[in-house]
Amino acid sequence: MTPRPPAQPGDPLAGIETPALVLDLDLFERNLARMAEDAARLGVRLRPHGKGHKCPEIARRQVAQGAVGICCQKVDEAEVFVREGISDVLLTNQVVHPAKLSRLAALARDARIGLCVDDALHVTRAGEAAEAQEVDLNIYIEIEVGQRRCGLPVGPGLVPLAQRIAETPHLRFAGLHAYHGSAQHLRTAAERTAAIGAAADLVREAITLLKEAGIDVPLVTGAGTGTYELEASSGLWGEIQPGSYAFMDADYARNEAESLFDNALTLRATVLSTSVPGQAVLDFGLKAVAVDSGPPLPLSVVAEVLGVSDEHTILAQPEGAALSVGDRVTLQPGHVDPTCNLHDWIVATRADRVEALWPISARGAGL
Numbered sequence: 006m007t008p009r010p011p012a013q014p015g016d017p018l019a020g021i022e023t024p025a026l027v028l029d030l031d032l033f034e035r036n037l038a039r040m041a042e043d044a045a046r047l048g049v050r051l052r053p054h055g056k057g058h059k060c061p062e063i064a065r066r067q068v069a070q071g072a073v074g075i076c077c078q079k080v081d082e083a084e085v086f087v088r089e090g091i092s093d094v095l096l097t098n099q100v101v102h103p104a105k106l107s108r109l110a111a112l113a114r115d116a117r118i119g120l121c122v123d124d125a126l127h128v129t130r131a132g133e134a135a136e137a138q139e140v141d142l143n144i145y146i147e148i149e150v151g152q153r154r155c156g157l158p159v160g161p162g163l164v165p166l167a168q169r170i171a172e173t174p175h176l177r178f179a180g181l182h183a184y185h186g187s188a189q190h191l192r193t194a195a196e197r198t199a200a201i202g203a204a205a206d207l208v209r210e211a212i213t214l215l216k217e218a219g220i221d222v223p224l225v226t227g228a229g230t231g232t233y234e235l236e237a238s239s240g241l242w243g244e245i246q247p248g249s250y251a252f253m254d255a256d257y258a259r260n261e262a263e264s265l266f267d268n269a270l271t272l273r274a275t276v277l278s279t280s281v282p283g284q285a286v287l288d289f290g291l292k293a294v295a296v297d298s299g300p301p302l303p304l305s306v307v308a309e310v311l312g313v314s315d316e317h318t319i320l321a322q323p324e325g326a327a328l329s330v331g332d333r334v335t336l337q338p339g340h341v342d343p344t345c346n347l348h349d350w351i352v353a354t355r356a357d358r359v360e361a362l363w364p365i366s367a368r369g370a371g372l
Contacts, residue, residue: 024289032269054248059367061089079371095119106134113140135175143179150204180224189231295343
């Protein structure tokens with residue numbers, strides 16, 4: 006059953022049922038255009054990450070702006086995007102379960118599909134799935150460049166893994182995946198520059214090791230909203246994967262230096278109660294907003310978030326402008342990616358009206 010949307014096209018903003026994710030289309034379109042222009046200026050391919058918005062309509066708009074395709078993290082997400090017409094999808098993660106790999110390989114009948122590996126078992130099972138489906142998969146070796154999560158350390162294991170890919174029928178060694186996620190949120194420009202400089206040294210070393218073994222590296226892909234200019238300017242990365250730029254969030258706003266991108270996505274809420282002196286209770290909680298990067302930031306009032314529970318958020322009452330039951334409050338999520346995953350719809354608005362409702366079709370934990 007399709008979840009009921011919180012508004013209808015043509016509704017005024019006040020008619021949106023809360024809590025709801027509301028997208029300012031003018032700001033959103035400007036963000037997409039700016040990133041497309043930057044990628045062209047820097048001479049790199051743009052492959053936006055879909056794990057943040059999980060919305061096929063947004064992916065289509067990114068491709069229409071010149072993106073070569075999109076990234077995602079889960080096979081479920083890839084299935085949704087391919088079903089909705091995205092013809093080039095890179096799964097920037099490792100997949101181990103044979104059933105998941107079979108589903109991913111099946112998508113290669115209708116789209117160009119890429120996958121990351123950092124272990125020989127990943128290669129073996131991807132090859133088995135591709136052979137069973139009689140399709141070809143593009144395989145990227147993910148290398149560890151500072152994130153300390155997935156990724157093969159640059160060293161003696163790199164060449165044998167690339168050779169194994171090249172020798173496996175139906176698999177193509179497509180290049181290296183080098184993403185330093187935590188660098189996106191280092192607060193100062195100097196810290197981000199140093200982190201990506203160290204990552205670039207590892208990428209350069211990996212390319213040298215492979216080339217000395219006679220293995221060409223067709224592409225290095227990676228980078229995020231906070232650092233993509235650094236990766237692109239290095240001359241090593243040929244493709245960037247920013248995601249948050251389309252919406253932005255409160256954690257990115259804490260970074261030093263003014264961002265080129267606007268805060269396009271907000272969370273709209275309603276005051277449910279003011280019965281406890283000094284506070285106002287809003288109609289959303291942990292089931293509607295992620296707090297891993299801190300609580301949402303109130304934008305329409307100057308007020309501190311005192312707490313977030315399952316279904317409620319408590320604000321300190323603003324001095325001299327107390328909130329009343331029924332008042333609306335606009336907030337910026339601390340971390341936009343997991344927040345989108347908690348909602349069924351994006352309410353797309355222009356000026357003071359709802360223009361469209363876009364389903365977040367790839368939401369959920371994912372398989």
